[in-house]
Amino acid sequence: MSDDRISTRNVWPYYSASNVQAATEKKADTSLGKDDFLRILVTQLQNQDPLQPLQDKDFVAQMAQFSSVEQLVNMSDQLSMLRQNLGMASSMIGKEVQWYEYSDSGDMMMMNGQVESIIIKDKVQYARVGDQDIKLDDIVAIADQGGEAVNG
Numbered sequence: 001m002s003d004d005r006i007s008t009r010n011v012w013p014y015y016s017a018s019n020v021q022a023a024t025e026k027k028a029d030t031s032l033g034k035d036d037f038l039r040i041l042v043t044q045l046q047n048q049d050p051l052q053p054l055q056d057k058d059f060v061a062q063m064a065q066f067s068s069v070e071q072l073v074n075m076s077d078q079l080s081m082l083r084q085n086l087g088m089a090s091s092m093i094g095k096e097v098q099w100y101e102y103s104d105s106g107d108m109m110m111m112n113g114q115v116e117s118i119i120i121k122d123k124v125q126y127a128r129v130g131d132q133d134i135k136l137d138d139i140v141a142i143a144d145q146g147g148e149a150v151n152g
Helices: 017-024 034-046 056-092
Strands: 096-102 108-114 117-121 124-129 132-135 139-143
Touching: 034 056, 056 117, 056 124
Parallel strands: none
Antiparallel strands: 096 108, 096 139, 117 124, 124 132
């Protein structure tokens, strides 16, 4: 019964010592990040030679480099997310999809069609079906052409 989710080991103040210790352990991060670059800059400013302080142009150049590093990291993250999402979404090309739309009278209608392409508008992915762009979040079923749908 100790493997159950409901036990005295899981309720405060009876936490298991091994659970608490495992939660507090953090793996060491050996890579340099944005915070590390900022710490280096602040340390440099604190320990500069008072007779030859950091010039304005040097400070501006270092801040520009710091900003560039931050933007490169952000771009890298965004590109990898985009590549993963586009790779998964592109598998829908040629498949039959189903989605719901509201008619002029307010009734919900099931629509379907074949995905011709995947496009991105304003950071949102769409499946192009005929002359319509359907948000991927609105698709409720996907099937091979003429096959049975897999509900999403």
